[in-house]
Amino acid sequence: MAQYILELKNIGKTFSGVNVLRGVNLQLEKGEVHVLLGENGAGKSTLIKIISGYHHPDKGGEIYVEGERKEFAGPKQPKDAGIHTIYQELTLCKDMTVAENIVIDKQDQLKGFLLKRKQFKEIAEKVLKRLGSDISPDEMVRNLSIAEQQIVEIGKAISADAKVIIMDEPTSSISHKDSERLLEIVEQLRDEGVTIIYISHRLQEIARIADRITVLRDGNQIDTVKNEAVTEEELIAMMVGRKLEDAYTKERVELGEVVLKVENMCSDVFTDISFEVHKGEIFGFGGLVGSKRTEVLETIFGVRPMTGGKIWLFGEEYVPTTPKQAIKRGMAFVTEDRKKTGLVLCLPILDNLSMLNAKGSTKGGFLDFKRLKELAQGQREALNIRISTMGLPVQTLSGGNQQKVALGKWLDIKPKIILFDEPTRGIDIGAKAEIYKIMAGLVKEGVSIIMVSSELPELISVADNILVMNSGRMRGIIGREEISQELVMSLATTS
Numbered sequence: 001m002a003q004y005i006l007e008l009k010n011i012g013k014t015f016s017g018v019n020v021l022r023g024v025n026l027q028l029e030k031g032e033v034h035v036l037l038g039e040n041g042a043g044k045s046t047l048i049k050i051i052s053g054y055h056h057p058d059k060g061g062e063i064y065v066e067g068e069r070k071e072f073a074g075p076k077q078p079k080d081a082g083i084h085t086i087y088q089e090l091t092l093c094k095d096m097t098v099a100e101n102i103v104i105d106k107q108d109q110l111k112g113f114l115l116k117r118k119q120f121k122e123i124a125e126k127v128l129k130r131l132g133s134d135i136s137p138d139e140m141v142r143n144l145s146i147a148e149q150q151i152v153e154i155g156k157a158i159s160a161d162a163k164v165i166i167m168d169e170p171t172s173s174i175s176h177k178d179s180e181r182l183l184e185i186v187e188q189l190r191d192e193g194v195t196i197i198y199i200s201h202r203l204q205e206i207a208r209i210a211d212r213i214t215v216l217r218d219g220n221q222i223d224t225v226k227n228e229a230v231t232e233e234e235l236i237a238m239m240v241g242r243k244l245e246d247a248y249t250k251e252r253v254e255l256g257e258v259v260l261k262v263e264n265m266c267s268d269v270f271t272d273i274s275f276e277v278h279k280g281e282i283f284g285f286g287g288l289v290g291s292k293r294t295e296v297l298e299t300i301f302g303v304r305p306m307t308g309g310k311i312w313l314f315g316e317e318y319v320p321t322t323p324k325q326a327i328k329r330g331m332a333f334v335t336e337d338r339k340k341t342g343l344v345l346c347l348p349i350l351d352n353l354s355m356l357n358a359k360g361s362t363k364g365g366f367l368d369f370k371r372l373k374e375l376a377q378g379q380r381e382a383l384n385i386r387i388s389t390m391g392l393p394v395q396t397l398s399g400g401n402q403q404k405v406a407l408g409k410w411l412d413i414k415p416k417i418i419l420f421d422e423p424t425r426g427i428d429i430g431a432k433a434e435i436y437k438i439m440a441g442l443v444k445e446g447v448s449i450i451m452v453s454s455e456l457p458e459l460i461s462v463a464d465n466i467l468v469m470n471s472g473r474m475r476g477i478i479g480r481e482e483i484s485q486e487l488v489m490s491l492a493t494t495s
Contacts, residue, residue: 005030005195006164007064011057013046021046024221026214031193033186033209038216039239039428041398044199048166052085053078079105082163086153088172092141098152099124099137105160127155131185147178154185166197172426175289183209201428203232215239240430253280259314259448260417266308267299270472277450280443284463285452287492291469293452294336297419301326301333332410336421342406345395349387350376352394353408379408383438400431420451424458436462456485468492
């Protein structure tokens, strides 16, 4: 019997003369959780795509499954070898049932046209029961939550007798409660002998489930270590190439006058929200995913209708009706999903950075491209956006650099209040530290920030005050001196 379920030898990858992965060697044992850790752009995604058959490794790279050398010519061959990948962007067919999705890779093995639907359901029921899920096999996938869709993806892999399951940031878009359930499933699969390759930026969950951790940086394999033999600080140092002191950076800023006052604000999904934000303050919104924190920001920005209450902006009564009105009054909104609502992915970085200033940068009715380029270049330098040229499509950037572009496009309009929804979602620890420093610099200049975050350590370390939401209702405001994870979670989870 082969010693390793999956072995990678000297795996490298070059694109257009650029070496993005160099000499990676991995040996994965049966029934282990092996974490891939590294900053955005470290080479994790490229490595996954090589294992999954989407990319071929450079000459000299070898892949072995249970001791047998494999040369994958496409995604089907790794699946046939027992390797299944669950990507961050889920690949389910949303207009098919749960059962149809679970058996999609083995439908051709089932005989009899009339019996197939019954067989689909029986297989799905068995798999879902194994995972401890009460999802109905007959439910349409489009009606499921993201967490439930993750379970269906895992069920699909199990039904195909997966020996290795690759999970790419599986908890990035789900609640704390759903994350806990998913981690329990990962532990269960490991105990059943399934090997998991797990990618995450969340060091706390890595500490819980990892057996071994491989750290990549700039395409190089830095080390493979046992979980119990390494500290969080050592992992961060390996990821970023240095010690990351004071990751949550925020100098104490003396707060100024009230710039935004909200009194008993209501919408169709929340009620009676009241708070004040001062000049130079970072005002945080805490609570579980689905507690309607984002909807509060959307209402203030005029995206969602306000059905009751009052708002005062810079001392004057303000009734939000459209985002255009909010922008004119000095507000910016960096949304949670930068790919869908924050950026135009197919457009160049230059166009994304300058799109809000295009109207004001004209000469004789024509765009002043020289001025637009100067403005965009200024944001590139100020925010340390690491790129080779401004003409690259923004979708080619790492998550951290994309987030900087999503913020940078707003800064040229000199906003006085920035609504920041999940500012560090899906970016690595080094990029997070840079975003915190940018936020700290903004409030030092007198900008006010209203921030929604599901990352409690970040929220507690950065915010001056935290309003906690629970099921569309305000549960309380916690001042800096009394903020704790226990208090925030208590308010977020009890009625």
